[in-house]
Amino acid sequence: xxxxTSLIARNVRLQEWADMIHECNNRPDDxxxxxxxxxxxxxxxxxxxxxxxxxxxxxxxxxxxxxxxxVPVPARKDMARWTIQCAERYxxxxxxxxxxxxxxxxxxxxxxxxxxxxxxNRSDGSQHYMWVYRTVRTESGGQIVLYEYQPTRRADxxxxxxxxxxxxxxxxxxxxxxxxxxxxEDLRIAGCYAHARRRFDEALKAVPEESRKSSLAYLALKQxxxxxxxxxxxxxxxxxxxxxxxxxxxxxxxDALFAWTKQNQCRVSEKSKTGKGFAYLLNQEKYLRVFLxxxxxPLDNNAAEQAIRPFCIxxxxxxxxxxxxxxxxxxxxxxxxxxxxxxxxxxxxxxAYLLEEIPKHMxxxxxxxxxxLLPWSDKLPSDCRK
Numbered sequence: 001x002x003x004x005t006s007l008i009a010r011n012v013r014l015q016e017w018a019d020m021i022h023e024c025n026n027r028p029d030d031x032x033x034x035x036x037x038x039x040x041x042x043x044x045x046x047x048x049x050x051x052x053x054x055x056x057x058x059x060x061x062x063x064x065x066x067x068x069x070x071v072p073v074p075a076r077k078d079m080a081r082w083t084i085q086c087a088e089r090y091x092x093x094x095x096x097x098x099x100x101x102x103x104x105x106x107x108x109x110x111x112x113x114x115x116x117x118x119x120x121n122r123s124d125g126s127q128h129y130m131w132v133y134r135t136v137r138t139e140s141g142g143q144i145v146l147y148e149y150q151p152t153r154r155a156d157x158x159x160x161x162x163x164x165x166x167x168x169x170x171x172x173x174x175x176x177x178x179x180x181x182x183x184x185e186d187l188r189i190a191g192c193y194a195h196a197r198r199r200f201d202e203a204l205k206a207v208p209e210e211s212r213k214s215s216l217a218y219l220a221l222k223q224x225x226x227x228x229x230x231x232x233x234x235x236x237x238x239x240x241x242x243x244x245x246x247x248x249x250x251x252x253x254x255d256a257l258f259a260w261t262k263q264n265q266c267r268v269s270e271k272s273k274t275g276k277g278f279a280y281l282l283n284q285e286k287y288l289r290v291f292l293x294x295x296x297x298p299l300d301n302n303a304a305e306q307a308i309r310p311f312c313i314x315x316x317x318x319x320x321x322x323x324x325x326x327x328x329x330x331x332x333x334x335x336x337x338x339x340x341x342x343x344x345x346x347x348x349x350x351x352a353y354l355l356e357e358i359p360k361h362m363x364x365x366x367x368x369x370x371x372x373l374l375p376w377s378d379k380l381p382s383d384c385r386k
Contacts, residue, residue, distance in 0.1 A: 091358070093358055097370035098339065098374075103164045105136075105167065108169045110301075115321060116321065129149070130308065131148045131149075133145075133146050136297070143342035145307045147332075149324070149328050158177065168190050169190070172301050173280065173287070194300035194301065196277065199273065200217045200277045204221060223253065223260065227257065234246065239296045247292060261278050261281050310334065342375075357373060
């Protein structure tokens with residue numbers, strides 16, 4: 001085996017593609033690439049699609065890497081177009097099915113980090129957002145992680161995405177979720193202690209080291225840490241047992257935190273970091289107490305932030321997305337990749353299977369075939385599982 005072919009096989013498992021390229025390059029002179037691919041039932045986008053998704057490498061950085069293996073590489077715009085078409089035609093079918101499946105759950109988590117989209121008719125500096133919604137790990141059933149690109153951070157977007165959801169959504173305190181909660185009888189919003197803790201952690205850094213342990217920021221942090229410490233002891237209990245123990249051992253700590261905050265809020269400036277931390281706690285009190293009523297509700301929204309982290313890491317490589325179509329296809333691709341990982345699947349193998357199976361059902365009147373393609377389906381091939 002040549003060193004070039006070995007590099008592909010070892011790093012990105014693309015030996016079959018290298019062989020395919022070699023065979024295509026030796027096709028008859030009167031046969032076009034399109035004709036050759038059609039005759040062999042091969043999609044040109046699959047190779048670039050899988051590599052870009054699983055390794056989270058931008059298309060600009062993909063070409064030189066493959067060139068090292070002496071594999072002819074199409075233009076970046078062609079690779080981007082293939083990826084977008086693959087997401088729109090095939091992967092979006094499973095994405096929409098997972099979206100409907102998500103409505104069956106009682107708990108969700110949400111976050112909305114910014115993303116740059118360059119070729120879009122808006123003023124310079126305007127933010128775009130990659131919203132993420134995921135199921136909660138403590139709730140039974142397979143895990144679902146869905147990204148959704150939107151050009152703004154308005155309430156219309158979660159209002160539409162969650163329109164058939166009934167239950168509890170854990171968020172970071174963004175006001176639009178509270179607005180939607182006030183509109184819907186069957187939606188409750190739970191708060192995030194990690195965001196509260198973060199504010200006091202930032203406040204503590206501004207305090208001289210010799211005075212930190214006597215500062216209000218430090219005392220607030222210690223109380224929040226006590227809540228986390230006590231709740232962590234309940235991790236192995238059932239949801240029913242956990243909520244009972246929370247009321248016995250964690251609720252007194254929560255009550256004490258808010259009582260102490262109300263007593264000490266007047267001791268600091270509203271504009272200080274500690275004052276802003278107090279204001280956040282008191283403004284979010286209603287939502288920060290929801291976990292005491294449901295044993296499956298986590299203390300924070302960290303899982304949603306972790307679900308979007310691969311996208312944020314990838315964003316450091318490719319910096320921005322060119323078009324809205326690219327942003328929307330990225331949301332679809334990352335959704336399936338992160339859902340696969342959340343269910344202990346091998347993303348490469350799972351994508352390969354999906355791209356073989358979904359095209360077989362394109363003429364069917366409904367998408368019920370997707371039930372057998374779900375990450376937790378017992379009908380998935382064994383090589384999709386870790």
